[in-house]
Amino acid sequence: MSYIECNDLSLGYDGKSIISGLNIKINKGDYLCILGENGVGKSTLIKTLLGLQSPIDGKIVFDDGLKQYEIGYLPQQTRIQQEFPATVWEVVLTGTLKKEKWNLFYSKQQKELAKSKLEELGIWNLRKKSYRNLSGGQQQRVLLARALCATTKVILLDEPVTGLDPIVTKEFYKLLKQINKKGITVIMVSHDMSVVEYASHVLFLSREKTYFTEKKSNMTDEMWIDVISKGVVQC
């Protein structure tokens, strides 16, 4: 059983499809990287996976105990957030607000969850800092901590390394890999090819063709990158 199964999915907006015939399976523990140029429908795919938009055709099946709103989402940063007066602690706590549970104040469990995620990502010392004064890499860690508060199963990241320098980017990827090794499925959208060495699956989107491939257990990193680059070339 898969967490997410897309069957013959067509996506787009205003009735025009930009991706069609998409068949992918995302299982527990996978690390799927969605690659492609701007405008090929990566963001549309994300919105559809999150249920913010409905598919034009086909369907998405959520199984293996995953519900759609249990996906921890790490959206692209907005300009509003760059100037927002909020502490790291306030931001991360919002990840614990659950759809089904409702209370006036944050409970002890919610606070402990937020604390554990901040510690896990090594940013507990930043909790009283203002989000707008953090560096780009720190901000992404805060948003990652929030996403991890919202899920125990799948996190979905939309271009998380945009604007980060190469060293910080690499650190962020390593952090994601650690999280993935703990059993959390990672879905990441990117146009940075270097991420594939961490991924277990790659979905390549282009205007001509979509390409979904899996890293076999006997592949070395070099073979894997080779397969993807050939696949990409083929498209």
Add this chain to the structure above:
Amino acid sequence: MLEMIQKIQIYMEYPFVKNALIVGVLIALCSSLLGVTLVLKRFSFIGDGLSHVAFGALAIATVLKVANQTILIMPITIVAAIFLLKGGQNVKIKGDAAIAMLSVSAMAFGYFILNVFSAGANIAGDVCTTLFGSTSILSLLPSDVIICIVTSVVVVIFFMVFYNRIFAVTFDENFMKATGSNTELYNCVIAVITAVIIVLAMNLVGSLLISALLIFPALSAMRLFKSFKAVTIASAIISVLGTIVGIFTSILFNTPVGSTIVMVYLGIFVVCSILVAVLHK
């Protein structure tokens, strides 16, 4: 100084001054709470647009000689609020252009029908009062005061109960939507509350200066503090203090209430900005 305090004490004996203070403080409190969210969501202009719509609605109410004008103004402003919010997401007419269009039209329409149909002798005076709220806060009816108290209590309770979620939706709407929150409903409720507060605030500062009430305390507080909670609390305190100082100043020096309050807000904002500039050096 002593003379001033004595003068204030004498004025406090009058029920109309008491009413003005109660209503002023409550509206200031509500609008400052809401203002933080509006400013952060880049919705400041909605407040401005709605105040113009409220002016247009008031003109209609005046021409139709409706006894209780609020009954007519309130629904029109609420509908406009919801329309503007939806318009903000409409790609064909950009949100800010839609607001500009609506506010200018509402203003023009209001002034137009007042001039054409109104039987009043002093149209210019009426318009001036509506726009700048010169004396209406000092001539409040007991029913106005009660409506204001009830609404304010509802708004404050709403903010306290939904505080965490309002913060979450303001900070990151997409994230909250993805985790299953009904963010459209939150936006809608916030738009409706904005409309209600604007209609109430017309009594205090007039429709032109309402934006100041919504925006200035939030902006001043945002200069000083870095957490959402501190900004919200500071904004409420700045707003209430500014209004009290403004009302007393206007009574003591016989200046128009609305503009005086806004001048006080502007002063506070400048002081906050200078404070921040000095502290950061």
